[in-house]
Amino acid sequence: xxxxxxxxxxxxxxxxxxxxxxxxxxxxxxxxxxxxxxxxxxxxxxxxxxxxxxxxxxxxxxxxxxxxxxxxxxxxxxxxxxxxxxxxxxxxxxxxxxxxxxxxxxxxxxxxxxxxxxxxxxxxxxxxxxxxxxxxxxxxxxxxxxxxxxxxxxxxxxxxxxxxxxxxxxxxxxxxxxxxxxxxxxxxxxxxxxxxxxxxxxxxxxxxxxxxxxxxxxxxxxxxxxxxxxxxxxxxxxxxxxxxxxxxxxxxxxxxxxxxxxxxxxxxxxxxxxxxxxxxxxxxxxxxxxxxxxxxxxxxxxxxxxxxxxxxxxxxxxxxxxxxxxxxxxxxxxxxxxxxxxxxxxxxxxxxxxxxxxxxxxxxxxxxxxxxxxxxxxxxxxxxxxxxxx
Amino acid sequence: xxxxxxxxxxxxxxxxxxxxxxxxxxxxxxxxxxxxxxxxxxxxxxxxxxxxxxxxxxxxxxxxxxxxxxxxxxxxxxxxxxxxxxxxxxxxxxxxxxxxxxxxxxxxxxxxxxxxxxxxxxxxxxxxxxxxxxxxxxxxxxxxxxxxxxxxxxxxxxxxxxxxxxxxxxxxxxxxxxxxxxxxxxxxxxxxxxxxx
Numbered sequence: 001x002x003x004x005x006x007x008x009x010x011x012x013x014x015x016x017x018x019x020x021x022x023x024x025x026x027x028x029x030x031x032x033x034x035x036x037x038x039x040x041x042x043x044x045x046x047x048x049x050x051x052x053x054x055x056x057x058x059x060x061x062x063x064x065x066x067x068x069x070x071x072x073x074x075x076x077x078x079x080x081x082x083x084x085x086x087x088x089x090x091x092x093x094x095x096x097x098x099x100x101x102x103x104x105x106x107x108x109x110x111x112x113x114x115x116x117x118x119x120x121x122x123x124x125x126x127x128x129x130x131x132x133x134x135x136x137x138x139x140x141x142x143x144x145x146x147x148x149x150x151x152x153x154x155x156x157x158x159x160x161x162x163x164x165x166x167x168x169x170x171x172x173x174x175x176x177x178x179x180x181x182x183x184x185x186x187x188x189x190x191x192x193x194x195x196x197x198x199x200x201x202x203x204x205x206x207x208x209x210x211x212x213x214x215x216x217x218x219x220x221x222x223x224x225x226x227x228x229x230x231x232x233x234x235x236x237x238x239x240x241x242x243x244x245x246x247x248x249x250x251x252x253x254x255x256x257x258x259x260x261x262x263x264x265x266x267x268x269x270x271x272x273x274x275x276x277x278x279x280x281x282x283x284x285x286x287x288x289x290x291x292x293x294x295x296x297x298x299x300x301x302x303x304x305x306x307x308x309x310x311x312x313x314x315x316x317x318x319x320x321x322x323x324x325x326x327x328x329x330x331x332x333x334x335x336x337x338x339x340x341x342x343x344x345x346x347x348x349x350x351x352x353x354x355x356x357x358x359x360x361x362x363x364x365x366x367x368x369x370x371x372x373x374x375x376x377x378x379x380x381x382x383x384x385x386x387x388x389x390x
Numbered sequence: 391x392x393x394x395x396x397x398x399x400x401x402x403x404x405x406x407x408x409x410x411x412x413x414x415x416x417x418x419x420x421x422x423x424x425x426x427x428x429x430x431x432x433x434x435x436x437x438x439x440x441x442x443x444x445x446x447x448x449x450x451x452x453x454x455x456x457x458x459x460x461x462x463x464x465x466x467x468x469x470x471x472x473x474x475x476x477x478x479x480x481x482x483x484x485x486x487x488x489x490x491x492x493x494x495x496x497x498x499x500x501x502x503x504x505x506x507x508x509x510x511x512x513x514x515x516x517x518x519x520x521x522x523x524x525x526x527x528x529x530x531x532x533x534x535x536x537x538x539x540x541x542x543x544x545x546x547x548x549x550x551x552x553x554x555x556x557x558x559x560x561x562x563x564x565x566x567x568x569x570x571x572x573x574x575x576x577x578x579x580x581x582x583x584x585x586x587x
Contacts, residue, residue, distance in 0.1 A: 323444075342451045343461040346431050349407075353444050354451045373437055380444045 015090045016082065017049040017097055020074035022106075024113060027146050034136040040122070044147055045070045045106040045113030049089060050097035052151070058389035059153045060095060060382075061144060061180075062104040063161030063168035066236070066294050067286060069112035072104035073097075087369030094378035099386035100157065108143050109135045109293045117289035118219065130216020130289050137164070137301045141171045148179065158182035158385045162366035163333060164294065167301045170341070173318040174303070182385050184323045184378075187330055187366045189337035190303040190311055190344070196332060199239050200295040203232035207288045216289055229288045230279030237278050242329035242362035250274060311344035321351040323381045325374065327365035328358050353381070393559040394499045394579045395421065398471060401497055401555060401583050402426050406468040409433070409493065411455050411485070412475030415442025423448075456480045462492040469495055474579075476500045477533040483545060490551065490586030499581045502558070504538030504574040505565070539574040546584060555583035 022045050032038045047070045052059060062072050062085065073089035075082050088094040089102055106114040109132060117132040148156065159180045161169040166188025173183045192200075207213055210228025214221045238246075250271040257267035307314035322345050326338035335356040342354030357374050359365040365374070395418050402408065406428050410419050413432025416439075422428045432450045434440050443450035453461075456479060470493030472485070477500050479485045489496040501524055502508075511519035518528040526533065537545075539558070546553055558577030560569040565576035573580075 339451070339453070339461070346449070346451065347463065347466065349429065351447075351449055352431075352451070353440070353449060355440050355444075356452045373441075376441055377444055380441060384445075384447060 015092050016086065017074035017090050019077055020047050020049065020071070020083070021077075022047050022070050022113060025147065025150060027143070027150070029146075031139075031143060031146070033133050033139050035134050037133040039108075039115065039133070042108055042115040042143065043113070043119075044108065044115070044143065045110075046147065047071060047074075047083075047104050048151075049073055049102040049104075050100050052101040052153075053389065056153055057155070058099060058157050058386065059101045059103060059148075059151070060385070061148070061156050061159045061172075062089070062095075062102060063140070063144070063159065063165035063172075064104070064107065065161070065163035065165045066298065067282070067291075068165070069110060070104050070106040070114075071112070073102070084367065087367070088375075088378060094375060094382050095160065096379075096382065096386060099389070100382070103147070103151065103153075105144065105147060107140045107294075109140075109290060109297075111287035111290040116287070117216075117293065118287050127219040128289075129219055130292070132289060132293065135293055135297050137167050137171050137297055138175060140168055140297075141175050144168070144172070145176055145179065154179065156180040156182075157389050158184055158382070160184040160186075161188070162186040163188055163363065164298050164301075167298070167303070170303055171301075173320050173322070174314055177317055177319040180320045181388065182323065182381075183318070183320045184325075184381065185338070185341060186325045187327055187333045187338070187363055188341070189333050190341055191301060191305075192299055193337075197299045199235060199332075200299055203235045204292050204295060206231035206235065207292060210288075213288065216292075218288070224283070225288045226280070226283040229283040229286065229291060230276070232279075232288075232291060233282040233286075234275045234279040237275060239332045240363040242331065242360060244329065245360040245362055246271065248360065311340070312347040315345050315348035315350055318345075318348070318350055322353075323377075324352060324354040325366075325377060326354075326356055327361065327363070327374075328356055329360055330363045330365060332363040353377075392579075393561055394473065394581050397557045397559065397581045398422075398473065398497050398499070399425055402428060402469055402471075405429070407466075409462070409467045409470045411470065411472040411489070412478070413443065413448070413450060414439045416446045416448030416450060417442075418471070418473060419443075419448045420446050455485055458484070459488040459492050464491055465494055467493040469493055469497060471497045473497075473499045474501065477535050477537070479535060482535050482537075483549065486545070486549065486551070490584075495554065495583060495585045497581070497583050498542075499579055500537065500542070501533070502539055502574065502577045502580045503536035504540065505578055506575050509575075539577065539580050542580065542582065546582075550587070552585045552587065553582055554585055555581075557581045 026043045028041045071083040072085045073083040091098045106112040109116045117128045121128045159169040159172045166185035169183045207228040210225035212223040213225040253270040255268045255270045255273045257265045304311040304314040324342045326335035345352040361368045404426050408428045408430040410432040419430040433453045470489040508519040558569045558573040559579040569576040
């Protein structure tokens with residue numbers, strides 16, 4: 001018997017889905033996008049957790065937000081950091097993989113393996129770069145439906161998403177009303193406010209102002225607009241945290257230097273170094289064109305635009321039940337936006353619950369573990385979803 | 391099932407569209423769903439109440455009633471219910487006006503402060519009433535606007551609301567037998583069905 005050495009530094013916990021591996025799935029039927037252009041084929045990077053039941057009724061789709069990907073839970077071999085929503089997906093967790101079959105993907109246009117700006121354009125053999133077609137939220141929903149077809153899932157038990165992911169979940173309810181039973185929308189909105197679009201535009205400008213951006217063709221020139229993307233991430237990051245949360249974590253603590261009189265030593269606050277670190281880390285792992293593409297999809301999203309700008313009329317099309325949650329310190333996707341969603345659903349006569357959850361974590365709260373009220377509501381709702389699958 | 395909820399059930403039309411203000415854990419809406427097949431929504435601010443609704447599968451929206459019902463359209467519900475919550479409102483008259491605006495009729499229940507025990511407490515004991523129904527001290531009670539049957543009827547008259555039905559519930563002796571004679575003295579809970587015109 002050959003001797004094997006364990007390669008994983010972490011021992012997955014009992015409530016973890018454990019070691020996972022993404023799978024690349026190729027779709028050969030052409031996909032016409034909202035912009036009018038067509039992709040002849042595309043690939044999606046996908047992870048699944050749990051077991052699909054025999055009548056394929058227990059599948060839950062996880063839609064990711066701006067910088068998310070297919071790695072929502074568990075660990076990659078040799079990695080000590082779990083997927084981005086590991087706190088809420090796993091055995092016994094809110095999205096309980098003992099009962100539910102969870103599907104997470106990297107959206108089209110992403111940079112974690114699915115077809116996107118870093119992929120090769122088959123027409124010229126070069127990376128797509130900024131010439132990758134612009135995408136709308138509905139494009140993602142349509143190719144997620146292709147993925148459902150591929151997996152043999154006629155109807156999702158639930159489509160779940162936070163932020164931009166919540167927009168996808170809502171769009172699902174309108175585009176494929178008979179293909180989901182529950183829609184879970186967390187820290188989201190029916191459309192962005194002007195302030196929100198302004199933040200996204202400032203982030204895009206930071207990227208485009210980086211000389212290494214090269215009009216979006218940096219991959220062809222073997223450069224990366226790391227400083228621009230880093231600043232974009234810093235802007236975003238500030239808006240995802242709350243003033244109080246940031247104050248509590250960093251305050252005015254200094255990382256180096258002193259304010260003592262008679263010294264001219266440069267002073268650096270902890271928050272400065274933290275943000276720079278976050279920016280740098282993100283810029284190495286993420287693609288600038290994807291960032292631009294995703295923020296534009298966010299800006300363009302307007303749930304009720306084609307329904308006479310009437311959200312009630314829009315939601316009348318839906319057939320599923322809705323769970324809507326928001327966090328009181330989230331000023332990027334304020335609870336008022338979620339309350340509007342809930343009110344529109346009520347007037348459309350849909351089943352809905354809406355909770356405004358106290359949290360110091362701002363917009364990021366939907367990702368943060370150990371929030372008892374959020375966990376209790378999320379778990380209780382998903383338990384009902386799971387019970388209905390049996 | 392509380393006695394006042396039984397009476398509410400009798401006043402609710404089958405398949406009605408119902409808004410329950412301060413719906414608690416959703417047990418009233420759940421009951422009305424079963425017995426009257428209503429289509430109901432609750433508003434609540436208590437964490438335990440909202441979680442109870444989610445577990446029961448009852449529609450609930452976290453919303454503070456003191457902020458009004460401005461997100462609801464005029465006459466969008468058949469019946470708006472407020473059970474044992476009116477006395478906790480900052481402006482009960484404004485809340486009633488909102489109920490009349492969004493509903494075709496309203497059912498309101500509240501503890502009757504004219505009940506003889508409450509009068510006894512204050513008149514003889516010289517202290518604010520504390521009982522098993524109202525188990526709070528004056529300084530920590532959420533019940534900040536008590537009224538009697540008479541008070542409520544005076545307000546309805548001032549606001550030009552029509553009282554369609556009135557019932558009084560009393561679960562304990564001697565009120566149980568005596569409330570038909572002197573409702574404002576022996577009724578523990580007042581239950582009104584009112585209309586805004």
